[in-house]
Amino acid sequence: MEKHYTDSKVKGVSTGTTILAAIFDGGVVIGSDSRASIGGDYVSSKTINKVIQVHDRIFCCIAGSLADAQAVTKAAKSHLSFHSVQMESPPLVVAAASVLKDLCYKNKEELQAGFMTAGWDRKNGPQVYVVALGGMLLNQQVTIGGSGSTYIYGYVDAKYKPNMTREECVQFATNALALAMGRDNVSGGVVHLVVITEKGVEHVVVPGDKLPQFHDE
Amino acid sequence: MAAAASMMPIFGHQISSKIDLVPDWSREEVSTGTTIMAVEYDGGVVIGADSRTTTGAYIANRVTDKLTRIHDRIYCCRSGSAADTQAIAEVVSYQLGFHSVELDEPPLVETAANLFRASCYRYREELMAGILVAGWDRRKGGQLYCVPIGGMLVRQPVAVGGSGSTYIYGFMDSNYKPGLNKDQCLELTASALSLAMERDGSSGGVIRLASISEDGVERRVILGDQLPRFSTH
Numbered sequence: 001m002e003k004h005y006t007d008s009k010v011k012g013v014s015t016g017t018t019i020l021a022a023i024f025d026g027g028v029v030i031g032s033d034s035r036a037s038i039g040g041d042y043v044s045s046k047t048i049n050k051v052i053q054v055h056d057r058i059f060c061c062i063a064g065s066l067a068d069a070q071a072v073t074k075a076a077k078s079h080l081s082f083h084s085v086q087m088e089s090p091p092l093v094v095a096a097a098s099v100l101k102d103l104c105y106k107n108k109e110e111l112q113a114g115f116m117t118a119g120w121d122r123k124n125g126p127q128v129y130v131v132a133l134g135g136m137l138l139n140q141q142v143t144i145g146g147s148g149s150t151y152i153y154g155y156v157d158a159k160y161k162p163n164m165t166r167e168e169c170v171q172f173a174t175n176a177l178a179l180a181m182g183r184d185n186v187s188g189g190v191v192h193l194v195v196i197t198e199k200g201v202e203h204v205v206v207p208g209d210k211l212p213q214f215h216d217e
Numbered sequence: 218m219a220a221a222a223s224m225m226p227i228f229g230h231q232i233s234s235k236i237d238l239v240p241d242w243s244r245e246e247v248s249t250g251t252t253i254m255a256v257e258y259d260g261g262v263v264i265g266a267d268s269r270t271t272t273g274a275y276i277a278n279r280v281t282d283k284l285t286r287i288h289d290r291i292y293c294c295r296s297g298s299a300a301d302t303q304a305i306a307e308v309v310s311y312q313l314g315f316h317s318v319e320l321d322e323p324p325l326v327e328t329a330a331n332l333f334r335a336s337c338y339r340y341r342e343e344l345m346a347g348i349l350v351a352g353w354d355r356r357k358g359g360q361l362y363c364v365p366i367g368g369m370l371v372r373q374p375v376a377v378g379g380s381g382s383t384y385i386y387g388f389m390d391s392n393y394k395p396g397l398n399k400d401q402c403l404e405l406t407a408s409a410l411s412l413a414m415e416r417d418g419s420s421g422g423v424i425r426l427a428s429i430s431e432d433g434v435e436r437r438v439i440l441g442d443q444l445p446r447f448s449t450h
Binding site for chain 1: 383384385386387388389390391393394395408409412413415416
């Protein structure tokens with residue numbers, strides 16, 4: 001709670017968030033909650049979309065200061081589209097992640113945001129990269145982030161299996177986000193999911209009343 | 218410290234005075250860390266804990282027993298400051314033993330929980346203790362009471378506590394259902410503790426479990442190589 005109060009004095013609106021990305025057989029799911037709050041006291045938006053498209057089949061999720069995240073993703077988007085024109089082919093997911101990593105690392109003193117990049121490219125198929133607060137870049141099969149993620153480490157460790165089907169993975173992501181939203185007061189609203197495969201991109205929104213419920217609700 | 222840091226260049230970069238970029242826990246001395254859990258079932262209660270006591274980065278005791286006997290069929294799971302919880306448990310054991318002799322019958326779990334709450338609430342400014350009180354009595358069967366830091370008292374069918382507990386709220390919410398039997402409770406507790414021990418640096422070692430019912434207390438230990446494992450990625 002202290003940290004959120006400090007956030008609002010320094011940076012304004014913070015997302016206070018739960019974000020998740022997971023690879024399944026043939027693609028990747030990336031998703032988040034939809035709440036933006038000021039200092040944990042006031043919900044400034046109930047339906048903000050934290051899953052941002054940086055290229056045709058590359059999306060990223062933001063955790064931390066909303067202003068920083070928007071500024072960085074805007075810069076990354078323009079970088080990537082230029083790169084894509086130069087290369088005359090769609091960018092690799094690792095290229096997108098590296099662009100974000102560079103921006104985070106070079107500006108680590110000023111920035112207060114972490115990123116998760118997920119996408120599909122022809123060379124390596126579905127991938128998930130995470131750029132942590134200081135600018136470290138890691139490739140993982142499944143990753144979670146944001147304030148609500150602490151409550152679902154156990155669930156994700158237990159439930160994630162490599163090579164799930166698309167339906168299983170979407171259900172896994174929805175459950176994980178719903179559980180986190182149930183325990184973290186600065187995460188909430190609806191679940192935004194984006195499913196990325198070779199064939200294309202699909203947005204799935206799970207509104208509050210359709211979220212899975214657990215025993216004590 | 219912030220002023221000195223901002224005047225000292227390292228590798229040509231100015232160190233930021235924004236120390237809030239670094240989480241609080243990395244600047245503080247952690248006295249203990251723990252994961253404790255308890256689950257009620259029909260006829261009793263299952264309790265479990267990890268076995269690590271830390272002072273800062275050093276593991277002072279890697280085989281700690283955090284499941285402390287308060288009476289024949291009443292145990293408590295301790296989290297927070299080791300010294301504080303040991304002292305409170307001793308006081309409550311004494312008070313409860315005395316009360317039981319006066320009544321000439323086994324004490325109620327609710328009585329034990331209230332004694333914990335009384336001490337924890339009265340001295341809430343000085344203490345750092347989060348306790349789960351669990352046991353069996355003839356009146357209400359298996360019961361679990363939560364006395365977190367601050368001295369609140371609430372009965373819950375399932376509860377987790379300690380620094381490692383944050384990582385397993387999601388797992389607990391999704392896997393617990395009312396109406397589990399004793400073996401399912403033991404499995405749930407062992408899995409949850411194992412997951413928390415994987416993620417929390419201050420929890421680890423072995424898993425100590427106990428089940429308390431009318432027939433008595435059964436204790437068991439799950440050693441490191443036998444801990445439940447989940448697909449690693």
